[in-house]
Amino acid sequence: MFKVKIYINLKEGVADPQGATIKHALDSIGYQKIGKVKTGKYLQLELDMHDKNKAREQIEDMCQKILVNPVIENYEYQIEEIK
């Protein structure tokens, strides 16, 4: 059994209005030192598999086919065995 954490980000250059809004909100309540803010998605899922290489293959397949929009998003993941 694996626990998988997937981090999905907008690619460099893709407009991120949610990030801009958060930056503006932080600035406006007095946090002065904020640079760029980027928003993304964070998924955690459990995979009931035993072979780590197969698990990696399946994760990449799921990301490329359904979880991530490869035109505008990048992804990274961490995989951790749980008992």
Add this chain to the structure above:
Amino acid sequence: MFKVKIYINLKEGVADPQGATIKHALDSIGYQKIGKVKTGKYLQLELDMHDKNKAREQIEDMCQKILVNPVIENYEYQIEEIK
């Protein structure tokens, strides 16, 4: 200057319809081994500060005041110095 990655999760027991929808979508296209799916937010921001302790204080303050809803969400963060 610090680069901060903030991971915001729904607390245990809070309904996560988006996670359920993703699980259902993965099941329905043939990925059989998927357990629980949880969704969250992932923020990356730059902090133009030099003292790591002060940066941590500010991050926690921002999370508690504006970025996170403490009734239903948990957060973790990583902070990394950049040149």
